[in-house]
Amino acid sequence: MTDSFSGQEKSNAWSIKRRLTILYVVSAFGILLISTVFLYWVLTTRLAKEDGQFLAAKINLLREILAEAPNNKEVLQEEVEWETAPFRLAKYYARILDSRGRVLIETGKMDTVAPSYIFPRPARLGQTPSHAAMRKSTNGHSLLVMTALARVGDSRGQTRILQLALDISHEDELISDYRSRLLLVLLAGILLSAGVGVFVAGRGLKPIEKITRTVQHISAHQLHRRLGQSDWPLELNELAGAFDGMLDRLEDSFNRLTQFSADLAHELRTPINNLIGETEVALSRERVVEDYREVLESSLEEYSRLSHVIESLLFLARAESSEARIEKKLFDPRKEIEDVIEFYEAMAEERGVTVTYRKASAAAGSGFVNADPTFFRQALSNLISNALRYTRQGGKIEIGVEWGTDGGLNISVADNGMGIEPEHLGRIFDRFYRADSSRSENKPGSGLGLAIVKSIMQLHHGSASVKSEPGKGTKVTLSFPD
Amino acid sequence: MRILIVEDESKAAAYLKKGLSENGFVVDTSSEGDGGLALMEKNEYALVILDVMLPGRDGWDILSEIRRRGIATPVLFLTAKDSVQDRVKGLDLGADDYLVKPFAFSELLARVRTVLRRGPVRQPDILNIADLEIDLLRHRAARQGTKLDLTPKEFSLLALLARRCGEVVSRALIADQVWGMNFDSDTNVVDVAVRRLRRKVDDPFEKKLIQTVRGVGYMIEND
Secondary structure, three states: HHHHHHOOOOOOHHHHHHHHHHHHHHHHHHHHHHHHHHHHHHHHHHHHHHHHHHHHHHHHHHHHHHHHHOOOHHHHHHHHHOOOOOOOEEEEEEEEHHHHHOEEEEEOOHHHHHHHHHOOOOOOOOOOOOOOEEEEEOOOOOEEEEEEEOOEEEEEEEEEEEEEEEOOOHHHHHHHHHHHHHHHHHHHHHHHHHHHHHHHHHHHHHHHHHHHHHHHHHHHOOOHHHHHHOOOOOHHHHHHHHHHHHHHHHHHHHHHHHHHHHHHHHHHHHHHHHHHHHHHHHHOOOHHHHHHHHHHHHHHHHHHHHHHHHHHHHHHHHHOOOOOOOOOEEEEEEHHHHHHHHHHHHHHHHHHOOOEEEOOHHHHHHHOOEHHHHHHHHHHHHHHHHHHOOOOOOOEEEEEHHHEEOOOOEEEOOOOOOOOOHHHHHHOOOOOOOOHHHHHOOOOOOOOOOHHHHHHHHHHHOOEEEEOOOOOEEEEEEEOOO | OOEEEEEOOHHHHHHHHHHHHHOEEEEEOOOHHHHHHHHHHOOOEEEEEEEOOOOOOOHHHHHHHHHOOOOOEEEEEEEOOOOOHHOOOOOOOOOOEEEEEOHHHHHHHHOOOOOOOOOOOOOOEEEEEEEEEEOOOOOOEOOEEEEOOOOOOHHHHHHHHHOOOOOOOEEEHHHHHHHOOOOOOOOOOOOHHHHHHHHHHOOOOOOOOEEEEEOOOOEOOOO
């Protein structure tokens, strides 16, 4: 187990609750900020545009009056002096100068509030400025000002300068008020979203707490407990499923381990029982030297059996630990296969079994296998040894080489022997598992041969599979990946 | 020849001493490393058999100390830890060979002899044991002048037993040397092969050369 599984130690990663809350706050703040800035921008541009339009409209009105009735002073006066006075929201000023800059007519007090020099230079004759300029009045108010030229009558080039100003201090107040309200909204939004975030994250994470509590109650004795699939939220359903899957595998491994311990004890008990019994009987009375010799020799055989079991178990243990190292190389399996067949040839002949090597297709004949040659031999040797054990006289064993679907090479050992009952197939690669329990006493092998084959295949990241039909035969296939 | 055994387990030390003494060696034992080192300073040994798992200073430590003191005596170490790293470590430190427990005594004896024999000893091309003649170069064997009709593997098996004449050769060693099955394999196969070899080498003749040593292996004895 690595430390990350211990869970008890304080991790320095942020909790999901905190992450979610912060995400809520940041996104709520972002959205609020964007919308307030936008609203603010809309308001100010809208106001500025309307003010500009107002001034431009006034300029056009004055132009018209100057053009059509240049001498009707009353109309002009009305327009400049009275019309400006009761203007509702903002105060509005107008002034008309002659081309030399002398004031002809102006709104009352305009000379003190907006003297002539603060106005910009007029645009060309006939043009109305597109924007109003911003100025400060002498009494500190904000003014929008506009200057334009106007023709007097239809005549020969006599012009007037029109100066218009709009006091927008009222609007300024409005906007600054609006601004502070927006800030307030932003602040409240942040606080609110933080609160909501904490609440929502807490609620959303409830099932995780529940799952944790359930998991905490699972111990080695309760490996049969499961989280179940139905009552979890969709996202956790998958986790619960994966966790249950892990429990399945754990329970299976645990059971196998228990079974393994029992089998191991049994496996060791048999030879040790023989040893104790034989020795005890031998020592119970005086015997001739030959008898003692017989006992010692028999003991030696039992010791070899024990040693063989230990050897095999050590091999398996090493294969499962990180200690195991294999030296893979790419080679033509033919030579190795033929060597192993040669090793078993004599025994097969004595048993009346033929062992043949069959290449499935021309393509497979050139197939190279990527494996550790020694382990390759050992796996094949164990399979042939097994096949020989369960094949009757006159039977045959066929070793085949085929391309795997993944580009690797499959080596198969098929016999036409007694076969394996379906209920045993899933476990024949387990340690000490023997399909035929009635024959388990006084059996020839250690019951570890196939377990070793499986280990070897795991070391190669390959797999071993078996197909069998009782009475017809068994085929074990080793898939070596590319 | 004098051999020192450094082994803390008294039973193991006792049977090793007994077995080696009966095979003509003079054997001293020590149950811990420093005592062993002291003996090595005092006497000259042809070989040291060193257990790795010792109380106090372990075998590795003793081994490096031996080499540091400039003692060139061959060392054969015994270990219960059968990992490649362990073997490499021992050989790196200057051991000459190693054996993994549990081992057969015959195997130990063979290794001891090999280590002691190591050096410029030339194998003869022709072996003669009683009326058996083996030509290792031409791959031919004959008894009483009659050529034996052997398969290549049968010849290898016979040659192996003949080269180790007088020693018991274990089934595992036979499987390894003759067929290259250098792993724990089905040793019944070796029995079958030996049975077949006997049919050709021993059955037609009165004197039986190939002996079975029950529980251990096979040997050819010349007496």
